[in-house]
């Protein structure tokens with residue numbers, strides 16, 4: 001645990017996957033709003049750089065706890081760490097990864113790692129935080145899902161399924177928390193300009209025009225959370241996509257999706 005403890009006076013948020021992309025932008029936006037932060041990811045240098053930036057700019061307390069969330073023992077260590085000692089006002093359950101390619105082309109390790117991060121660690125951390133908030137009868141959570149969670153995603157099958165899990169769980173808990181003072185929002189972005197595609201093995205990217213800046217996604221999501229929305233889909237095009245998924249037969253939609261995703265993204 002690399003951080004400074006001080007009197008608990010400010011709102012406090014924990015963000016997973018804060019070393020890059022959306023997580024880093026959530027950290028910046030929340031520090032600007034005056035939140036003290038707990039940030040985690042594997043790359044400790046990145047986290048320390050972010051801590052330095054945010055403490056200098058916004059004079060907030062930033063605690064750093066490096067953790068590989070695919071390692072269940074390490075994750076339990078994170079839960080027991082001082083990062084989760086303070087009552088949480090906001091939890092951004094963001095860390096995630098993708099794998100492009102036929103499901104049969106993934107190694108057994110690929111399958112294990114993706115599920116350990118996107119599903120197991122997501123649910124375990126959510127369970128810990130949600131239970132505490134339900135007891136205190138207050139708190140807010142952002143679960144980072146994806147438009148890929150709206151329906152079957154051939155060529156991104158496991159990723160899509162993991163994000164359907166995140167979306168479904170988030171919507172169910174939003175209902176359970178509703179009468180108990182706990183607000184939950186599932187963020188479902190389309191393609192965002194982060195390191196995600198590189199790590200997901202996406203070499204050809206045909207949808208550059210649909211790429212959205214992480215800052216825009218974060219602003220949209222925090223506004224949606226403030227309004228008590230259960231789902232934040234930061235672009236009209238993708239809000240329509242959700243409708244299309246509800247209206248068009250699954251078989252047809254899956255064939256069209258396969259046709260698009262086979263070529264790249």
Ligand SMILES: NC(=O)c1ccc[n+]([C@@H]2O[C@H](COP(=O)([O-])OP(=O)(O)OC[C@H]3O[C@@H](n4cnc5c(N)ncnc54)[C@H](OP(=O)(O)O)[C@@H]3O)[C@@H](O)[C@H]2O)c1
Nearest residue numbers: 017019020021022041042043069096146191192194195196
């Ligand atoms: N970019 C998109 O187009 C897009 C669209 C929809 C949804 N999303 C979702 O948005 C979330 C954030 O992704 P991003 O776009 O910001 O991508 P990113 O820049 O690649 O960020 C992913 C974050 O997750 C962390 N992470 C990866 N593996 C980890 C592990 N084993 N243990 C702990 N942390 C780990 C990474 O940190 P370390 O590498 O330092 O561990 C990094 O901070 C993900 O859940 C993703 O599925 C992204």
